[in-house]
Amino acid sequence: MKAWLICIDDTDDIGTKGTGEIAEEIAAKLAPREPQDARPAITRFVTRHQLFVHPDIPYTSHNSAMCFQVDTDLDFAEIKAICITHLKQESAPASDPGLAILDLASDYDVERLISFGQQAKVEVKTKEQAYALAAELGIDLSEHGGTGQGVIGAVAGLGLRLSGQDGRVKGQLQLGQQADETKVIEVTVAEALALTGLQAVISIDGEKLANDQLLTLKGKIKAVFTQHQFALLVSSEQGLWRNATQQQLKPY
Amino acid sequence: MLQWFNQAGHLWLFKYGVEDYAPAREAAAHCDVFLSDDEDEHTDNVHRSCYNCMYRRWQPTSFQCHKKRA
Numbered sequence: 001m002k003a004w005l006i007c008i009d010d011t012d013d014i015g016t017k018g019t020g021e022i023a024e025e026i027a028a029k030l031a032p033r034e035p036q037d038a039r040p041a042i043t044r045f046v047t048r049h050q051l052f053v054h055p056d057i058p059y060t061s062h063n064s065a066m067c068f069q070v071d072t073d074l075d076f077a078e079i080k081a082i083c084i085t086h087l088k089q090e091s092a093p094a095s096d097p098g099l100a101i102l103d104l105a106s107d108y109d110v111e112r113l114i115s116f117g118q119q120a121k122v123e124v125k126t127k128e129q130a131y132a133l134a135a136e137l138g139i140d141l142s143e144h145g146g147t148g149q150g151v152i153g154a155v156a157g158l159g160l161r162l163s164g165q166d167g168r169v170k171g172q173l174q175l176g177q178q179a180d181e182t183k184v185i186e187v188t189v190a191e192a193l194a195l196t197g198l199q200a201v202i203s204i205d206g207e208k209l210a211n212d213q214l215l216t217l218k219g220k221i222k223a224v225f226t227q228h229q230f231a232l233l234v235s236s237e238q239g240l241w242r243n244a245t246q247q248q249l250k251p252y
Numbered sequence: 253m254l255q256w257f258n259q260a261g262h263l264w265l266f267k268y269g270v271e272d273y274a275p276a277r278e279a280a281a282h283c284d285v286f287l288s289d290d291e292d293e294h295t296d297n298v299h300r301s302c303y304n305c306m307y308r309r310w311q312p313t314s315f316q317c318h319k320k321r322a
Contacts, residue, residue, distance in 0.1 A: 015306065053310045
């Protein structure tokens with residue numbers, strides 16, 4: 001079984017299915033969950049990577065790319081065919097989808113890829129730059145409609161995911177609060193990790209919490225990708241460790 | 253609308269930047285086409301906020317409102 005990192009960008013428009021949802025659907029098609037699995041492999045979490053917001057960049061509303069890993073016996077041609085079929089089926093007519101596929105076992109310059117991703121958060125990159133880097137690093141990069149501008153974010157998203165220091169995990173974590181978002185849940189770090197499959201609980205200051213520390217959670221509970229771990233982000237408030245607010249999650 | 257936005261051509265630019273939550277919530281409360289974006293794109297804990305609306309397009313220092321597309 002081989003591991004692949006896949007990133008898509010620029011598939012949506014106002015009022016259409018989001019890029020994150022399309023990414024989750026592709027991940028499910030590439031690596032269907034076995035019935036006995038309690039939850040999908042943690043590496044399959046889709047991460048959202050914020051890119052540069054600038055008037056010269058023709059994004060729809062927020063300019064973010066969506067990245068996920070799949071471990072599969074499918075070969076490259078099969079993987080790409082599934083991705084393309086789904087992108088063509090689900091992308092908005094006015095969108096400019098890009099698709100990047102990286103064989104994680106290949107010999108590629110990870111630092112250059114990370115650097116491109118980090119640059120794409122602070123400066124305008126071009127399609128030519130994205131294609132040139134992809135060719136040099138052996139990344140399969142393709143466009144599937146419109147201007148194909150999404151290839152830039154697709155390559156950048158790979159780099160940002162590989163940096164281990166970027167991205168919010170798509171979706172919310174369920175710790176028993178789903179029926180009532182006003183309900184307060186108290187669990188230890190160890191319990192939260194066991195319930196969610198996450199790898200760590202980390203504060204907004206970067207402190208990794210010990211397994212026996214108590215968390216006071218309420219409302220939307222979301223994870224981030226930081227310190228190369230899928231982590232529940234928390235902040236200290238009046239002596240209690242609370243799940244991060246949307247505002248605190250924004251920089252990720 | 254003019255209470256919270258400046259007209260910029262055929263679009264509206266939010267007056268209060270990217271982190272002034274109270275006016276973003278007020279404006280959304282008075283808007284008849286507010287449409288929640290994907291939850292993963294929300295940046296305000298209060299659901300009905302222009303910061304969470306599908307019709308906002310982020311700019312470096314604020315956002316444009318595309319409600320005329322509604």
